[in-house]
Amino acid sequence: MKNIVVVGLGGVGGYFGFKINQFNETTNQFTVSFIARNQTYDIVKNNGLTLLSPEHPNSITKPNHVLQNINEINDPDLILICVKEYDLENVCKQLKQVITDKTILLPLMNGADIYDRIRKIIPDNTILPACVYVASHIKEKGIVEHKGKAGKLIFGKDPAHLSTEIDWIIELMKNSQIDFDFKDNSFADIWTKFFFVSSFGLVTAKYNSSIGTVCTDEIQKQEAADIMKEVKLIADKKGINLPEDIIEKTFEKAMTFPPATPTSLQLDINVKKENSELELFAGAIINYGKELTIETPFTEKIYNELKEIIKAS
Numbered sequence: 001m002k003n004i005v006v007v008g009l010g011g012v013g014g015y016f017g018f019k020i021n022q023f024n025e026t027t028n029q030f031t032v033s034f035i036a037r038n039q040t041y042d043i044v045k046n047n048g049l050t051l052l053s054p055e056h057p058n059s060i061t062k063p064n065h066v067l068q069n070i071n072e073i074n075d076p077d078l079i080l081i082c083v084k085e086y087d088l089e090n091v092c093k094q095l096k097q098v099i100t101d102k103t104i105l106l107p108l109m110n111g112a113d114i115y116d117r118i119r120k121i122i123p124d125n126t127i128l129p130a131c132v133y134v135a136s137h138i139k140e141k142g143i144v145e146h147k148g149k150a151g152k153l154i155f156g157k158d159p160a161h162l163s164t165e166i167d168w169i170i171e172l173m174k175n176s177q178i179d180f181d182f183k184d185n186s187f188a189d190i191w192t193k194f195f196f197v198s199s200f201g202l203v204t205a206k207y208n209s210s211i212g213t214v215c216t217d218e219i220q221k222q223e224a225a226d227i228m229k230e231v232k233l234i235a236d237k238k239g240i241n242l243p244e245d246i247i248e249k250t251f252e253k254a255m256t257f258p259p260a261t262p263t264s265l266q267l268d269i270n271v272k273k274e275n276s277e278l279e280l281f282a283g284a285i286i287n288y289g290k291e292l293t294i295e296t297p298f299t300e301k302i303y304n305e306l307k308e309i310i311k312a313s
């Protein structure tokens with residue numbers, strides 16, 4: 001029996017992990033473990049994980065194991081990494097101690113450089129480059145709320161391990177009723193997602209607005225488009241094949257979200273969380289710009305504005 005582990009039961013792990021486990025509760029095909037810490041651990045261990053979503057009338061799922069430390073993981077076949085970027089390196093260093101040669105890593109995170117960051121710490125395992133679209137967040141510890149359309153997962157082969165057997169993971173996603181695309185090469189999709197979430201994330205966070213408002217308010221729309229133009233220049237220079245009309249396409253995609261949908265960066269900054277993914281979005285664009293000698297004044301401006309907002313809060 002293969003061992004599946006979900007690290008992090010927030011918006012993303014709570015949505016995709018829930019689906020995988022609810023499928024497994026009826027088939028017992030796998031051993032599923034959830035890793036959660038502090039209060040989330042206590043609540044999920046005692047009551048199960050709750051997902052409030054129109055897709056799941058039965059809102060509670062109980063995995064085979066709820067563990068509070070990564071070092072309790074035993075012989076994992078697949079690990080879904082569902083943490084914020086500021087926890088990534090710490091999680092990977094701990095995972096390195098418990099994985100075996102056959103362990104496959106599937107990071108469900110935002111950001112264009114996640115594959116490279118994991119690869120630096122875990123040089124030899126298969127890592128499936130991925131991105132997700134979903135509007136879900138922690139309502140209370142152990143309770144995740146999902147709104148709007150079904151979440152979408154896009155994942156692809158590891159360019160460094162093209163022949164790893166992953167048909168069982170594709171089957172798992174199908175059986176778990178996860179809306180997904182599997183690509184031989186998923187990097188253009190990851191950049192397409194980065195294009196969307198970096199621009200909308202930064203502008204919604206600055207104005208504490210919403211995805212719908214960025215599409216309709218002239219000033220916010222212009223600021224998002226200015227950031228997108230900088231990301232497009234970077235992607236072009238990196239040889240990432242994005243469509244020429246990606247800006248229009250991104251606004252079209254944004255219009256498919258319920259207008260009041262917030263972004264995760266906006267929520268983190270505006271609820272004054274200790275950490276945010278500002279570096280993952282703005283920091284990364286600025287650094288890519290420096291590396292590739294591309295000017296990024298619009299991203300730099302909003303980065304500094306957001307740093308001021310964070311400092312003042």
Ligand SMILES: NC(=O)C1=CN([C@@H]2O[C@H](COP(=O)(O)OP(=O)(O)OC[C@H]3O[C@@H](n4cnc5c(N)ncnc54)[C@H](OP(=O)(O)O)[C@@H]3O)[C@@H](O)[C@H]2O)C=CC1
Binds near residue numbers: 007036068134
């Ligand atoms: N939410 C969304 O709508 C979307 C988010 N994303 C991206 O997905 C990634 C995950 O985001 P999201 O799920 O929203 O983040 P959340 O903050 O909601 O959840 C992350 C969870 O990981 C937990 N965690 C961190 N380190 C550990 C650890 N060592 N052991 C156990 N648990 C740990 C956190 O615990 P604790 O609660 O204790 O801090 C938290 O519950 C991010 O990169 C985000 O940008 C992508 C698409 C949509």
Ligand SMILES: CC(C)(CO)C(=O)C(=O)O
Binds near residue numbers: 132136201264
């Ligand atoms: C924009 C959204 C909700 C799309 O999945 C997202 O990825 C985020 O807020 O982090």
